[in-house]
Amino acid sequence: MKIRVKCPTCQTVQDIFQDAPCCKCQNMLSASGEAAIQLYRMGSPIGIAVGYGIYLDGQPMGHLANKESVFIPVSAGSHNLHVTCGMTRRCNDLQINLPAGTVAYAKARIKPGFWTNTIVVEPANKEDMPMA
Numbered sequence: 001m002k003i004r005v006k007c008p009t010c011q012t013v014q015d016i017f018q019d020a021p022c023c024k025c026q027n028m029l030s031a032s033g034e035a036a037i038q039l040y041r042m043g044s045p046i047g048i049a050v051g052y053g054i055y056l057d058g059q060p061m062g063h064l065a066n067k068e069s070v071f072i073p074v075s076a077g078s079h080n081l082h083v084t085c086g087m088t089r090r091c092n093d094l095q096i097n098l099p100a101g102t103v104a105y106a107k108a109r110i111k112p113g114f115w116t117n118t119i120v121v122e123p124a125n126k127e128d129m130p131m132a
């Protein structure tokens with residue numbers, strides 16, 4: 001499982017698999033947080049080549065490829081998850097309140113629209129998540 005973290009020192013977003021030094025400034029990064037969000041992008045024939053942009057509490061958290069799943073350690077409390085895709089800025093943000101020690105599962109998919117596609121981010125069950 002890829003763990004998506006942002007270096008608190010240099011703000012570089014990167015994927016780690018365990019506690020590891022930042023790829024840029026060597027600051028030690030923790031692979032665990034008080035709580036976590038696991039986000040899965042459902043496979044879609046639309047916009048397959050386009051990466052989704054992930055925004056956590058308004059801060060960019062990198063991209064999400066088709067059928068990719070990322071694990072994002074977060075602090076306990078309430079968080080806003082927003083996903084964009086290319087020119088599509090429309091997204092129903094997911095508001096999550098996470099007590100310490102919990103993991104929230106969410107899946108993102110494109111809902112085709114007449115003029116523009118909307119990205120839907122919705123709560124999911126652990127069973128919906130790929131094991132990768």
Ligand SMILES: [Zn+2]
Binds near residue numbers: 011012
């Ligand atoms: Zn860094």
